[in-house]
Amino acid sequence: MKTKLSCAAGAVAAMCATVNVHAQSSVTLYGVIDNTVEAVRTTGANKVGGNVPMAVKDSSNSSLWGLRGNEDLGNGLSAIFQIEYGFNADTGSGPSGRDQFVGLRSDKLGTVQMGLMTTPMRGLGGKLNFIPGSTSIANNIGIMTTLNGTQTNLNARLANTIEYTTPDILGGLSAQVVYSPGEGSVGPTNSSVGGTAGKPINGMYAWGAGTQYASGPIYAAYAYETRRGQALLGAGAGLSGAASAGMGVAAAGYSNDYEHRVAVRYEAKWLSAGSTNFSVGWDRLGSKGIFGTGASTGSGETYRDAFSVSVMQKVGAQDFIFSYSVARPLKCSGAAQFGQCSDAQREHTGAQQMVFAYHYWLSQRTMLQAYVSRIHNGSFATYDYDVNPVVTAVASRTPGGSPIGVGLGIRHSF
16 A cells, blocks of 8 residues: 655655645655565485575565655656665665666656666566565565576666656557666676676667556566676676586576566456456576587577466455466577586476465455465476575575475565
8 A cells, every 4th residue: 555655744844845836746655564484494405415404584575665756747748756675674684776767657658767677577577476575485486587596687677777668559558668778888787696897798788678468357468688798697696607607507708698478367256256366477588608618618508498377366355376387497509508408417407386375464455474385396406486595506506405485474565
């Protein structure tokens, strides 16, 4: 629920007086506070001592606060802005940057925004399941957005971004285009992964596009994104360039990464019995670059396909959720065909995830939640719970080690 800022006494009153000079202007304070106790461990590792014993932690899954506003400029044109930060309610640490932008919205011409933003690709990730908070272990993004557990950051927000969104077309159809330039001839690429500074390939950072149709109970969307010249993905996975090359998953140097994603949702209402919501998704994630070491160094590519099916049954104040996701084994070509992409290993790099979740709504803003989430890795797979994994560094994960976790918590929005 969004709460309008109150015009209180003192300085706040002066601010509100300024805001209300234009009757059609508004500023909204909003946020989410989540605290969930989670217990996680791994089983099934393919070597002795490779399993991680149970650990209990308090997680603050996607807690945030923000300010959102608009000003009516007349003739169907508005100025818009958003400032949003994440924080950890369990430790009080933060803030961390989330969507922050300023832009113009036209009823006839569409919307232009500039800043740090959720791209069509990342936005579509939220349609792949019915779990609130992308950092929850009940979310399936660890399966649907990584290459055998290695992040390419295509599911992350994009900095230095210019985004255009069309107005509504044909009653529910719209499209988006995003572009992020390289900001100078020398500098690290747009990635939350740290790496050696360098010039983005072809002078560009990243671009993407998406289209979606939303009408009544139906939602369908497609997104594409590529980030070119990304800094050492291996380093972000806890690997040196050489170690990354040895795994045969991420390029040893800069890489050109791409992703295709499709999501479809449908809601069936059953009179007084509530409603049933369905979601199906497909994702193809790939990385092109220089793989290998020494005489075996050369161009290569690795990619994988992933699929998901989710169902949510709403009965009164209760939500019953089931999710099943599958990451297919890696497909590799060129110099990438070794390590985890070798003939002996790559057919065993697939994974499956099953999630059962229960939500009970005390009000429209306050929810109790419980869930169990299990990832079953193939004997050479290293998938984990993405944002809050059992083992953070991919290089430290024992292949075949399968995470399992349960959670119980409360989530409040304002």
